[in-house]
Amino acid sequence: MNFPHKAPRLAGLAAIALALALAGPSPALAKLDPGGAAVVETATTSPACPLARIGAQLVHCDSLTGAGVRAPAWVPER
Known part of the structure; x- marks a missing residue:
């Protein structure tokens, strides 16, 4: 019996596996933040619209x- 060589088949499978591994997402690279002036906005609440229940x-x-x-009892009822 004449069996075909398995080396070409294994080489093809290895090439496909390598291509799939390299096609996946790569790890992210981080940069150091140089700092500087940051604009910080404060949250405001409207006093005309208090929390109620x-x-x-x-x-x-x-x-x-x-x-x-369920609202706690200490919140004023509207």
Whole structure:
């Protein structure tokens, strides 16, 4: 019986595996931040629109907030 050589097949599989490995994402390179003046904006809240509750729901400026969690009793009711 005459068996074909497996070397060409293995070389082809190795080449495909290498190509797939190199085609993947490479690690990110980080640069040192030189620093400098950074602009920092402060968050402001509107005093005309305080946090309140309606029943057990937190409300801020006619918008339900709190993701459905029950509002604590110390929050004033609207």
